[in-house]
Amino acid sequence: QAKASGGNTYRFFTQEMNLRISERVTLENNLRRALDSDEIFVHYQPQTDARKQRLVGFEALVRWQHPELGIIPPTRFIPVAEESCLISQIGERVLREACQQNRRWQDMGLPPVVMAVNLSAVQLRQPDLAQRVGAILTETGLDARWLELEITESAFIHDTDRIIDVLQELQAIGIKLSVDDFGTGYSSLGYLKRLPFDRIKIDQSFVRDLPDDADDIAIVRAIIAIAASLQKEVIAEGVEQAIQRDFLLELGCDLMQGYHFGRPADAASAEAMLRTMRR
């Protein structure tokens, strides 16, 4: 069939590719400009101990509000940023703002919580990453123990030895480390043993169909067991319903994040959550 429509197929793909490339270039140029304005900002989503019914932290999630295009989701612009060297600027912007915000809440006398910030695989390849992060902690005055860095599982596939060095440097500063999107990457269980992690985040794709999907139940149960035997904390992502919360509690997973507990929200709303959920 491909042969029959040969020429046309070729032209179609070329046009499609050109479109994608030009869209990407536009996005990249827009992003460059956005970094000089205040179009890029941070939202905060609560992380909760569902058993104790206590807020334990926030995850900082980057947001881009384009004046004409509206909200552009991170899943669309982070990959573009990663391929265009803009990611370290964006990543450090988010890190600085999140640390600053967390310190501000502590200065207001609010109960201290951990702030989790996502780290791109590209940032992980910077040999001076630990120094850069350390400098931002110093600059913002946040104690390292109130910062956690989330690293998506697929980031460990290449350069594992170098990455171990960087992670150990980060941990030596006192920063917590978590594996994001656990179960979706291509990595083996071996890295869990070799990499210095504190926490595993169960990917939301395994949580979505709980408690109906037998395969997801088996996977989630296994992840919780692995985390327990390796003495890592485990947190479930994407908890949207009370029935999912109850089921996870039954399986022994106390820490949760998801719309059921709160959507990502601006600093003022996050502060309100901090006041009500930590009285």
Ligand code: C2E
């Ligand atoms: P992630 O780190 O796994 O973040 C969780 C994503 O799930 C967030 O999407 C969050 O809004 C969404 N989420 C939370 N609770 C629920 C729920 O109950 N149901 C559903 N359906 N979704 C939920 P968001 O903010 O669109 O971010 C998507 C991804 O973009 C993140 O996945 C992360 O990989 C990346 N990202 C976001 N901010 C940053 C950043 O500052 N730096 C880097 N490098 N990546 C970031």
Ligand code: MG
């Ligand atoms: Mg994350």
Ligand code: MG
């Ligand atoms: Mg995740």
Ligand code: MG
């Ligand atoms: Mg994700």
